[in-house]
Amino acid sequence: MKVAVDSEPQPKKLKLEEKQEPSENTLFGMGNPLLDICAVVDKDFLDKYGLKANNQILAEDKHKELFEELVKKFKVEYHAGGSTQNSVKVAQWMIQQPHKVATFFGCIGTDNFGEILKKKAEEAHVDAHYYEQSEQPTGTCAACITGDNRSLVANLAAANCYHKEKHLDLEENWKLVEKAKIYYIAEAATFAREQGFETEDIKEIAQKAQVLPKMNTKRQRVVVFTQGEHETIMATVDEVVSFPVIEIDQTKIVDTNGAGDAFVGGFLSQLVYDRPLEECIRAGHYAANVVIRRAGCTFPEKPDFK
Numbered sequence: 001m002k003v004a005v006d007s008e009p010q011p012k013k014l015k016l017e018e019k020q021e022p023s024e025n026t027l028f029g030m031g032n033p034l035l036d037i038c039a040v041v042d043k044d045f046l047d048k049y050g051l052k053a054n055n056q057i058l059a060e061d062k063h064k065e066l067f068e069e070l071v072k073k074f075k076v077e078y079h080a081g082g083s084t085q086n087s088v089k090v091a092q093w094m095i096q097q098p099h100k101v102a103t104f105f106g107c108i109g110t111d112n113f114g115e116i117l118k119k120k121a122e123e124a125h126v127d128a129h130y131y132e133q134s135e136q137p138t139g140t141c142a143a144c145i146t147g148d149n150r151s152l153v154a155n156l157a158a159a160n161c162y163h164k165e166k167h168l169d170l171e172e173n174w175k176l177v178e179k180a181k182i183y184y185i186a187e188a189a190t191f192a193r194e195q196g197f198e199t200e201d202i203k204e205i206a207q208k209a210q211v212l213p214k215m216n217t218k219r220q221r222v223v224v225f226t227q228g229e230h231e232t233i234m235a236t237v238d239e240v241v242s243f244p245v246i247e248i249d250q251t252k253i254v255d256t257n258g259a260g261d262a263f264v265g266g267f268l269s270q271l272v273y274d275r276p277l278e279e280c281i282r283a284g285h286y287a288a289n290v291v292i293r294r295a296g297c298t299f300p301e302k303p304d305f306k
Contacts, residue, residue: 022272024100025127027091028180030168031084032159033106033130035117037067038143038296039074051144051151056257059155066153067113067140079296080120080128081141082106082159083186083261086297089124090265090287091272094303099125101272103176107131107162113138114158129176131167133158143296150255150295182271184264202227203242206235222277226263226288228256232281243281246289258297263288266305 046053049066059066070076080089088102095101104121108114108130117138121128139159144151167173192205195212199205202225209223220237227233231242266287270280286305291297 021098022095022101024098025103025176025179026272027088027102027182027184027268028105028177029084029088029102029184030105031186032082032139032156033080033085033104033108033117033121033128034082034139034141034154034156034159035113035120036079036081036141036143036296037070037076038079039070039076039145041070041074041144041146043146045070045073046144046146046151049153051153053146053149053151056152057154059153063153063155067142067155070142070144077296078116078120079298080117080124080126081297082139084184085121085126085128086258086261087184087186087264087268089121089126090262090291090297090299091268092125092265093299094266094269094283094287094305095272096302100127102126103180104128105131105162105168105173107133107158107160107167109136109138109158110134111137113140127176129167129173131162133161133163136161145295148254150257152257182268184268186264202233203235203240206233207240210235210237224267224281224284226260226284228259232263232285234277234281236277243278243285246285248289248292253292255295256292258291259288261297262291262299 049063085104085106088104092099092102104126108117110132114130114132118128118130136158139155139157141152141154144153168177192199195208197205197208206223206225210221212221214221223235225233229245231244234241234243263284267280267284270283283305290299290303
């Protein structure tokens with residue numbers, strides 16, 4: 001499940017045929033940046049590091065050498081990853097022009113993987129401003145592919161080393177925060193339990209989340225929950241509405257790991273135009289439908305969303 005999103009109040013809703021071009025740094029995201037390292041591997045490699053063919057784990061000490069060995073032994077592809085970075089990357093892809101509508105803050109290491117991650121973010125036209133430190137290496141996520149299966153091993157490393165005072169509070173960086181109109185933060189599926197809602201009904205959870213105390217009283221909160229292949233739920237001050245996802249032939253699904261991040265990216269891409277929430281959700285479903293047909297949170301050169 002994802003919870004999104006907050007934005008500045010807008011004077012009016014635009015008709016879909018009108019096109020209000022967003023400016024640079026309109027969308028701001030902050031989270032754990034990871035360099036995704038994808039490669040087709042053999043069973044011996046999985047066995048060496050105790051990996052299962054279709055699983056997601058956090059790296060342990062025994063996986064310390066895995067990432068470098070993956071690069072040396074197999075043909076790899078690199079992608080800018082991490083949940084929030086994936087979402088702003090998808091949003092920028094959906095928007096296309098201008099570049100750098102999406103801003104991203106996070107922490108990386110002063111190493112080769114960090115340099116590759118900066119290059120990949122730049123190729124995605126995301127305005128990434130990383131806090132760089134030398135205590136921990138750049139966070140990585142190894143996607144070890146065997147047949148139709150993917151074994152994911154994430155090493156957060158530098159992603160856990162972000163220092164607000166050394167980066168966010170710097171005048172030039174804070175100006176980017178102030179320049180943004182839309183901010184995105186990902187929430188975990190345990191949100192309802194942490195809030196003590198005492199219900200597992202998704203619509204009821206969305207409704208309860210919508211009325212939680214809010215600092216910005218200029219606009220009402222909107223809560224959106226995704227549920228994989230099941231309907232998407234949106235709660236506003238007036239109603240709770242469900243939206244069916246796009247149907248897809250199950251044989252065409254390649255990888256569902258980036259679906260939630262892609263939905264958020266699609267949603268945000270229309271929110272920057274101040275388009276109706278229903279249109280934001282339609283764009284989210286479109287982006288997720290594109291991404292699940294491909295390996296990793298990747299996409300073609302241009303979207304055909306209309």
